[in-house]
Amino acid sequence: MSKDSTASKTPAIVVGLSGGVDSSVTALLLKQQGFDVSAIFMKNWNEDDDAGYCPAEEDFADAQSIAAELDIPFHGVNFAPEYWDNVFSYFLAEYKAGRTPNPDILCNKEIKFKVFLDYALSQGAEKIATGHYARVKEENGEFFLLKGKDNNKDQSYFLYTLGQYPLSKTLFPVGELEKPEVRALAEKFQLATWDKKDSTGICFIGERDFAKFLSKYLPAKPGDMVTPEGEVVGQHQGLMYHTLGQRKGLGIGGRKASKAAEKTAGMPWFAAQKNLSNNQLIVVQGKDHPLLYSQHLSASQLHWVSGKAPAAPFQCMAKTRYRQADQACTITEINKLAAKSTNLNTETQTNCVVEFDSPQFAITPGQSIVFYQGEICLGGGIID
Structure with missing residues (x-):
């Protein structure tokens, strides 16, 4: 988008086109509403691109295809350095400290609604738009973040760090729709992404072995899995690989109940606490365990x-x-x-x-x- 585009008769909106169906329909709806629409694909990860884990190349091609179908300007921007400094470094620090971070929330705050927003505005945009299932309402000069209409897809949880300024500059068109309506619109207008599977997790992790990925950046420190009574029932490969409430992946499902809790025999095991000082994962049997x-x-x-x-x-x-x-x-x-x-x-x-x-x-x-x-x-x- 050229910087003189603000002189056009209709508001200029830049869509964060991810290559998925939600952002595709976002661009479609805005164009139908008469906005001056252009699109940007954000690349946020450079590491191990050649390993086949991150679908950025495929997503870029899909986004480019959608932009061509809708006849809107399109280009890619690399925000990987900002992502590394402002999101991934925090992600690693939290795991190192034994906590379980949510990088999607920080990515929204630091990249999509800060770096991307600033970039779009510098290129002459009046606002940005994304495919999030949320809504923005203005009342007496104050902007409110609302849940998306589709309770099953509402993404306001990931957007709570947005303040008045980014909300005043953001549109969430699909937030007014149910997910089936979004796919139906994409199919009706023959958008190539209409049946594309929704992305899961964050791009740089993708469909990979999470433990193997994390071990590239943080050294694993194996330790004991113990019951609240101190009985060792297994070994963990690193506290960072486990989250509280976790049931799958503990590797102790076939064990008998602890000696102090024979009545829980046959019940599944859960990760209940992390003892960082002793590098122990406290595990319990039964989802109703008070811990x-x-x-x-x-x-x-x-x-x-x-x-x-x-x-x-x-x-x-x-x-x-x-x-x-x-x-x-x-x-x-x-x-x-x-x-x-x-x-x-x-x-x-x-x-x-x-x-x-x-x-x-x-x-x-x-x-x-x-x-x-x-x-x-x-x-x-x-x-x-």
């Missing part, structure tokens, strides 16, 4: 969509993982912290304490808790 549940948590690196924290105590709904049903809770405390620099470049230095109405399964440090009031996403933070 798998907690009714409170603390979170830091808070971000509020409105830019203002609510006054505690504050009752709302929250989820501690994507696709979890909203859970009733009370934010009992919001505390100011001493200012410090973090990889997240957070605007606020606060933490909060959250009490749930009922115990929650496998609350995981490093993941995000996201707060809601009805369909409005209020913001969230990183679970400590």
Whole structure:
């Protein structure tokens, strides 16, 4: 897009065209609505491109094909250096510290709605658009982040770090649709991606052996899997390979119950806690084991969509993982912290304490808790 395109009669919108059906239909809808549409493909990963793990080349070709079908300008931009510095380095640091990060959330904040947004605006765009299942509403000059119409695809959980400025410059056209409607539109207008499988996970991991991938960047440190009573029941290859609540992949499914808990014989094993000082993974049998549940948590690196924290105590709904049903809770405390620099470049230095109405399964440090009031996403933070 040329910088003088702002002089055109219709608003200029740059679509982040990923090569998937959602962003394809996003571009289609905006063109149908009369916007001056162009598209950009973001490449965020350069490492091991030749190993066949990241489908960036195929996705680029699909995005290019869609742009040609819709007759809109298209080009690719490489944001891999920014991704490495602002997302992947944090991803590695969190795993090294024994936590389980969510890089998609940070990628949205640091790349798609910061680096990409700034780039698009510098090229003369008025706004950007992506294929996220979420909505933006403006009311009296304030912008609200809303859940997508499709409850099964709502992606507001991944977007809670967006503030007033990026929301004022962003469109989410497919957020008003159900996923089957999106595919039906793509098929109706014969878009090449209409039946393309949805991407899973983050691009640089792809369909690969996660443990093998992570071991390229962090040294594995094997240790014991132990019961809460201290009985060794297996070996782990590294705490970083496990997340709380994990059932599959522990490799101890055929073992008998621990000596201290014969009544759980035959029940599946779950990862319940990590003992970092002893490099031990605490495992328990049965999904109802009390060590798998907690009714409170603390979170830091808070971000509020409105830019203002609510006054505690504050009752709302929250989820501690994507696709979890909203859970009733009370934010009992919001505390100011001493200012410090973090990889997240957070605007606020606060933490909060959250009490749930009922115990929650496998609350995981490093993941995000996201707060809601009805369909409005209020913001969230990183679970400590």
